[in-house]
Amino acid sequence: GQNIDQPTEMTATEGAIVQINCTYQTSGFNGLFWYQQHAGEAPTFLSYNVLDGLEEKGRFSSFLSRSKGYSYLLLKELQMKDSASYLCALGGFQKLVFGTGTRLLVSP
Amino acid sequence: DTAVSQTPKYLVTQMGNDKSIKCEQNLGHDTMYWYKQDSKKFLKIMFSYNNKELIINETVPNRFSPKSPDKAHLNLHINSLELGDSAVYFCASSPAPTGGTDTQYFGPGTRLTVL
Secondary structure: OOOOEOOOEEEEEOOOOEEEEEEOOOOOOOEEEEEEEOOOOOOEEEEEEOOOEEEEEOOEEEEEEOOOOEEEEEEOOOOHHHOEEEEEEEEEOOEEEEOOOEEEEEEO | OOOEEEEOOEEEEOOOOOEEEEEEEOOOOOEEEEEEEOOOOOEEEEEEEEOOEEEEEOOOOOOEEEEEEEOOEEEEEEOOOOHHHOEEEEEEEEOOOOOOOOOOEEOOOEEEEEO
16 A cells, blocks of 8 residues: 555644645655545645645645655645645556545634 | 536435436546545545546445446446445546646535435
8 A cells, every 4th residue: 555644633823834744655656646625525636746846836835755755735824714634645557545634723 | 617516415325225426527538536535534546437448446346336428427326335335425537547747626525325
């Protein structure tokens, strides 16, 4: 298996910055994806990394280090609407393999 | 404009019944997928089709039979439903099989409850 691990739950305050980590144990993938899923809704695409380094997209950034088997999603200027689950996924071999997901709770 | 749609949104049925879930995408994508999300919110791929051809079957029981009449539709038929089949089933599509950077777009999900 690809053993994609994420913290189960994190809490943060509105306006703060939070980093959600994802570690994995495979080298066999083409890209690493981050999806957001609000309760009772579909996952929606946030970002992806193919090469090592940081990809920035507004308030969201994602980082990948293939040599360390590690990625993170950085959320800045947190808003209440950012309370959701964040799913890390490895893309390759014609499918996405998802991690365990991190539930983020943003409080006022 | 709904990109990926599924019907029904909710499905409650008795053990042993047979049921179907339908999925349609209007994005012009070649590839469609079925995922199962269990009670712990773990999202796992079941099947994928590329241009109506099955390309992935992730050791799903053969009670589950996907059918793709054309590349815009991927339906899931489940025979002899069991309690453990209760989950949310998501359909998704992508321009091509996710070999690298093709983003998958998910439907709203079908919550299946087997009593």
